[in-house]
Amino acid sequence: MSRVALLSLLLVSLSAQAQKPSDSYLRLTEADGQGVSGRWDVSLQDLDDVLGLDAGGDGAITWGEVLAREADIRSYVLGRLVLGSEGAPCALVSQGGLHIRQHSDGAYAVVDFDARCTGSAARLDVDYTLLFDHDPLHRGIVRVGAREPLIFSVSQHFARVHLRDESPWRTAERMTVEGALHVVTRPDHLLFLFALLLPSVLRRDVDGRWVAVSGFGTALWDVVKVVSAFTVAHALTLVAATLGWASLPPRFVSIAFALGILVAALDNVRPLGWGTRWTVAFVLGLLHGFGFASVLAGMGLSAGSLALALLGFNLGVELGQVAFVAALLPLAFVLRKAPLYRRAVVVGGSVAIALLACLWLAERALGLGVSVT
Incomplete structure (x- = not known):
């Protein structure tokens, strides 16, 4: 490989890495003694990269294109989250219809769901793997109950958390x-x-x-x-x-x-x-x-x-x-x-x-x- 070709390959590789790392926002709230309700905001840009939402190929995702892939979006997103309580997994069940929410860096699809647990959900195991196989710089910003947000990454995608309270000093440490x-x-x-x-x-x-x-x-x-x-x-x-x-x-x-x-x-x-x-x-x-x-x-x-x-x-x-x-x-x-x-x-x-x-x-x-x- 020539030096010019090698330099070009390096520039393209670094260019891809230089984009703003993607984020998603997941909110988990204790619904009752044995369940958790969730709301997950995932960037449409990220979903398009993975699922190809832009069927028209014109660089603009329409609401119709989003609705046409709603089942795929829900399956993909909820398949990248595992919740558990007292050693037993919680079943994730979609709730309501898909909708769009604007964040500072663009439009996000909002997926609402319930997590039905067999035991008390006061202490929750969270295993987050969304997009890590596609973008290793992706971060999951997860707010669990009244706690301060957790930040999940490809190297730290599991946490065992309580749904109540967390010291602000722990947030500062993270x-x-x-x-x-x-x-x-x-x-x-x-x-x-x-x-x-x-x-x-x-x-x-x-x-x-x-x-x-x-x-x-x-x-x-x-x-x-x-x-x-x-x-x-x-x-x-x-x-x-x-x-x-x-x-x-x-x-x-x-x-x-x-x-x-x-x-x-x-x-x-x-x-x-x-x-x-x-x-x-x-x-x-x-x-x-x-x-x-x-x-x-x-x-x-x-x-x-x-x-x-x-x-x-x-x-x-x-x-x-x-x-x-x-x-x-x-x-x-x-x-x-x-x-x-x-x-x-x-x-x-x-x-x-x-x-x-x-x-x-x-x-x-x-x-x-x-x-x-």
Whole structure:
């Protein structure tokens, strides 16, 4: 395989991974001593990817197309959830008709059902496997009774829970993990950090050429300034967006973030102006805060739990970034004097990042998702 073909394959693969990870919202409530009622909101985009709802192939899912596949939707969705009580499975029975609910990132099909258990449902076993075989980044946001929401992932799809109460501190702990995972599992976030941190062990001379910095402290301080700009910015907009004080369309945020990655990468190839890297870090932080807010949207957190969840998620993001910097910076410092680092890693790597950002920008600007009409 040629280098061009290999690079193209890599770009397509990473592009597919860079889309916003899908979410579903499942609410389980104790109905009586031996039963649970459920409401499950699943994205029509995800259902279309799996079941092919868009029969017309025009990129717009009609209500008629949804109704025509209602039985398939119910079978697929309810077949990916196993509930149990006292070691015995609960039978899932559909209730009512399918309907549509709008979330911040599009239209969702709502499936209502009852879970009939032979024993007391006060303690419930939940095994969630929706979409994990199709999208390993999918998350199930599950609210059980009066508890704070659980977040299920491909590596953590089972939980044994009580239908009553949960400490807000437990929610904060889960959101800390979620924040760290958000950083280390998102190609666009990692490439953004990569583009900003690659030149941290270098300085441009009067002719605009890269030269190695003299000490590790200089490089570290450069990284601290970049990461701090991003941190302050995303914390501001994450709080504002989650509390409903400000909002931006998800599509605009995704397009702008791809454009910011492109600018950061191009600045490594040819300087675009003094202070561009810090400006890009701050602006991208502001935009990313709106993206982070989607993680908390729709979870129905109480005021006290929301404050701790915000704190936990921000802390998790910083821990993820610190881990990335700790792995990258020492290696970059050791290699900084090698011409191969400056030419192949910094310049060549930045060109590759810019190409990938262009691909993301085109995808997101064209709006390749589906809508309900």
